[in-house]
Amino acid sequence: MTEDSKSLRAAELGMKVTTGAAAAAVSLAGPAGAVAGAIGKELVDAAGTRLFEMIRQRREDRAVQVLAIGAAEAQASIDRFSETIESSPELLSLLAATVQAAMETPLEAKIRALGRCLGRGVKDDTRVDAETLRVRGLARIDVPEAKLMELLAEQPGWMPMDPQSGVTSPTRWLGWRRDEILDNLPGFANVLDASISRLVAEGLALDAGVGTWGGGGPGREQWKLTAFGLDCLRLLNANRS
Structure with a gap:
């Protein structure tokens, strides 16, 4: 089998397990369909065809990319790698999640990381569940979340000296407070809650102030990455x- 044939087979495998979701996501219905009809069927057909072709080509390219990276990580030929995936429902699900996440990100580093997760899952079937969770975590990380995670991975600021509350020597906060985050990332002023919610939902970050004196709750959060968040970063x- 030629290299081009192997790449085509890899692309077909990735497309097979993810195309259905993509088609559903871009289908026209309800008010959107009415607007499309008003524009004119011919224009919509031409524009829709171009968009579907762009989506199909992007999905195919990303499928080939993550499969090639995964095969290299697993130290297997693309044929053997694909056959192993095809034989396992769990690996097919992992592939689908990997390709979908790779298609939706502009971060090349994330695509390579996703491919490595896939490769480790194929190489060692005891790691499939762990790599599936990593793929889900990585899927939540794009440019805004990556910036926030880089900050949360650093040492937080210093607590003010306050003998009455027991702070009598230099002590750092347990995590990053909202005002300190916004001092470093002012562009997050109106979207910080949304970005943090994405990280918390996948177990990437937590409020370290919960359960401490004067900590936790609205306005008193102390955000830090979890061990899983640090692993994904x-x-x-x-x-x-």
């Missing part, structure tokens, strides 16, 4: 060019 950074 390290994986992402390890795959930067």
